[in-house]
Amino acid sequence: MTDDPLVAARSLTKRFDGFTAVDGIDFQVRRGEAFGFLGPNGAGKSSTMRMIAAVSPPSDGTLSVLRRDPVTEGPAIRSRLGVVPQEDNLDLELTVHENLVVYGRYYGLPREECRRRADELLAFVQLGDRADAQVESLSGGMKRRLTIARGLVNRPELLLLDEPTTGLDPQARHALWDRLYRLKQQGTTLIITTHYMDEAEQLCDRLVVMDRGRIAAEGSPRELITSHVTRDVIELRFAVGEQDTHVATLDGLADRLEVLPDRILLYTADADVTEAAIASAGVRPEATVIRRATLEDVFLKLTGRTLVD
Amino acid sequence: MATAALRVLEAEALHYRRAWRGSVVSTFLTPILYLLAMGMGLGTLVDRGAGTAELGLPYLEFLGPGLLAATAMQVGAGDAAWPVMAGIKWRRTYDAVLATPVAVRDIVTGHLAFTGLRLTLMATWFAVVLRLFGIAPLPRGLLAVLPAVLAGLAFSAPIMAFTASLKSEQGLTNLFRFGIVPLFLFSGTFFPVEQLPDALEPLAVVTPLWHGVELIRGAAVGFPTAWHPAAHVAVLVGFLTVGLVLAVRRLERRLLR
């Protein structure tokens, strides 16, 4: 019973007026894990999240959330979910604290309990000193934290986060990751969408790579990297117009070559060996970067496109 | 379900508590200004001419209840226009509400209940104003509160459905410019609809405002209603019910896609 997935989708499909946004995807989310949807703009991440959140009926396929049917048991599911939508929809006319209290009331919590949870959650997202501020006066990062606090007001078993850190500066992102990590430690199951591969690597135990409504691959960040790309990557940049002349020479020096408009990527198990080979082949790039392979490379290999364009 | 709608009502009340000043001043002051200018100023002229004989009662007594109905229409229409558009589109607060167990029908009924409360407050104050101007004794004025609330809601529900299907706010501007304002002027508030050109008369009769005016005038100053009061009530309840069903359906289609 405890091994039952919290969310299970089979051939899940979403169409909008004939346009297929989610194209028959299968996935399962287990209790206690952080599960990610990694994909570029328009991949169908938000559409999938809205179906899980029981506010958008699937066009096809089956979906169960918390062992219930989101179409017929929406309210029962939503009472146990927390939702952080892609775009903040906080109530700008209310204060920070009031936003949480009002939201708690929608879940049918007693007023006193709402106030207590609001205090507690504001402390958790480090907004305790802004409790009486108007939401309008908050920075983007603060609003995001408040939206997360709001999503936690009913103590959800499952928290849905649609691009939780898009648009935030690095410091704010790390602060948010830290809070999400704590939630996970406390046993909350997280479903996260992102088009940042570092976010997926930091937060997700398991993820699916999504592109154009389909799932291209699934696994832990490590598994995805080891099974789809090599350990190391060498990025070479050349003077304008020179790049093409080197492709033929470089081909064969690495396991795989990826030619992007502005650089060439060489995938290799050992960057030192390959770098030496490049030098002895007489190729002189303007700049060389050696790094570990990331999910971005996995995405590039699977879809032929970069994640963030 | 009923309790979820109450939560929506509660949230609206909290909003109102934070932003009541502007609307209260205008709701409280406007009837007084109108009654002073139109009722006493213009009314004196009307009554000096053939007005009273034609109307069957002094102009001020004719105008007061009509004005209550027209104000109810404006409150009801206004509440179903911009705040609803904000919830759907500008601020997307309805999306936030719908992520909780609250359903679309709760949003609609809760919102209408709040409008009903505002209408009750407004109409009660109006009863006091009618008394101050010597138009109607307080008990009769209070008797008009219920029809006023009903008339306001008979506008609010269908307009909510209308707003739910709008892409842009231009539709709302047009609704007021070509719908609410003409009704305010021509639907029996300032003069009887019988004075309208014959072609327009039936048009006034199919709007909720005219039925509201008839009921309120009957309640406040005892003027005989055009139809049986029950028939006027039935029409208003009809507008309210159909509007409510349509509003729920259209909002569901729009927000839960």
Ligand SMILES: Nc1ncnc2c1ncn2[C@@H]1O[C@H](COP(=O)(O)OP(=O)(O)OP(=O)(O)O)[C@@H](O)[C@H]1O
């Ligand atoms: N309500 C809608 N009506 C019509 N098309 C829609 C609707 N919602 C989404 N789409 C389309 O479905 C596709 C997937 O959209 P979705 O928002 O799920 O992508 P996403 O992965 O969340 O992208 P992003 O990273 O930009 O948020 C897009 O092409 C989008 O235009």
Ligand SMILES: [Mg+2]
């Ligand atoms: Mg999205």
